[in-house]
Amino acid sequence: NYPYPGGNVYGGTKAFVGQFSLNLRNDLIGTGVRVTNLEPGLCESEFSLVRFGGDQAKYDATYAGAEPIQPQDIADTIFWIMNTPAHVNINSLELMPVSQTWAGFAIDRNRG
Incomplete structure (x- = not known):
């Protein structure tokens, strides 16, 4: 959501x-199928290693000094979503x- x-x-x-x-949620109305758009932030996973073409130093720099979300945190969140009552949809x-x-916001301070 953030550029x-x-x-x-x-x-x-x-x-x-x-x-x-x-x-999709509109198309599935009345079927009992729920649709959730889960939007994780900084999560430590192999995605960053692939993104940086296997460059371990760039991978390490991505998470340096931060405590990123772990894949288990996302799995726990999905478990919670799936275990809400059947009449509840987490959009x-x-x-x-x-x-x-x-x-x-980014500000270009070099323009006159």
Whole structure:
């Protein structure tokens, strides 16, 4: 949900998934099928290692000084979502480690 420099394609795919989830929920109304868009923040996983082409130093720098969410945290959240009463739908849920926030606005101070 939060833009960052160089994140155009990644952000676009996230927007697609969000809209797809909303439309899917509309299409499934009355079926009892629930749809949740789970939006994790900084999570320590092999995704970053793949993203950086196997560069361990970049992977390590991603998590340096932070306590990222762990895959088990996401699994526990999914378990909670799935165990809510059948009449409850969690439409969207964003989770981040307490050490993370969004970057805020970027300001180019070099323009005259």
